[in-house]
Amino acid sequence: MTKTRSARLPQPLPYATQIAFFSRLREGNPHPVTELSYTNAFTLLVAVALSAQATDVGVNKATKALFASVSTPQQMLDLGLDGLTEHIKTIGLFRQKAKNVMALSQILVDGYGGEVPTSRAALMTLPGVGRKTANVVLNSLFGIPAQAVDTHIFRLGNRTHIAPGRDVDQVERAIEDNVPAEFQQNAHHWLILHGRYICQAKRPRCAVCIVADLCPYEEKTT
Structure with a gap:
């Protein structure tokens, strides 16, 4: 099971910052969906x-x-x-x-x-x-607001302090506990896509990140 390196978890981003964070992700992608192809x-x-x-x-x-x-x-x-x-x-x-x-x-x-x-x-x-x-x-x-936490969401939840956790179960609970209700249904889609294409593991694309100013990650790229 994936774990964070830090023994002490940071506090989640404040409620108002969470709203701003997800509002921007929603504006950029109002109706996110899985990238897997399926018919039923x-x-x-x-x-x-x-x-x-x-x-x-x-x-x-x-x-x-x-x-x-x-x-x-x-x-x-x-x-x-x-x-x-x-x-x-x-x-x-x-x-x-x-x-x-x-x-x-x-x-x-x-x-x-x-x-x-x-x-x-x-x-x-x-x-x-x-x-x-x-x-x-x-x-x-x-249509159930279940949070499917993969490696992208685990990384993003800890890096941005949206949902800190030592393992995927803690990150899932942190999303449920801290992300405002209006964003719960699509939260995991937005986070997966953001982690996959912008907030990447080895070299996050901070220069083009629409939430960079809300993110406390110290090692931002230019």
């Missing part, structure tokens, strides 16, 4: 499960042909393990991920009538589905 709840669940330790771009390339013919758990079972493996072989850990997708598809058919459940607890019983994957599905499909 099942294909999003599969795409997010496949995206662990892989890029969204790589997953989208691998699933383009797959999702053109497979959109339900039963169709995935009909495709079979070998067929799925052939589609996703360019993705990291593809063999284990293929087994997980086949297993979760069987569970959805047997236990949920082929539908994706709408509770985090139920989602997390599926093979290959952790809390982050469940939160993406809950947020993107069912």
Whole structure:
């Protein structure tokens, strides 16, 4: 599990600063969405499960042909393990991920009538589905303000003091506790995209960052 280096966490940004921070992100991208390609709840669940330790771009390339013919758990079972493996072989850990997708598809058919459940607890019983994957599905499909914390959000939450935490669970709780309610639904999308394209790990693009003046990060780039 990812941890911060500091033994003492900073205080989250003040409420008024949080409002200003997210207002600017919203102005720049009023309706943020996941960059994973999908056609329905099942294909999003599969795409997010496949995206662990892989890029969204790589997953989208691998699933383009797959999702053109497979959109339900039963169709995935009909495709079979070998067929799925052939589609996703360019993705990291593809063999284990293929087994997980086949297993979760069987569970959805047997236990949920082929539908994706709408509770985090139920989602997390599926093979290959952790809390982050469940939160993406809950947020993107069912309108629940769940916070899917990945490495980008973990870094950004601590670097900007939006949501400091020693691990991803603490950062998730910090977002829920500190980000103003009006921004909760889209907070994780804005933070992921900002971390992916602007507040990057090795060399953050502070010169073009629209919230740079609100960010306490001391090692700003020019």
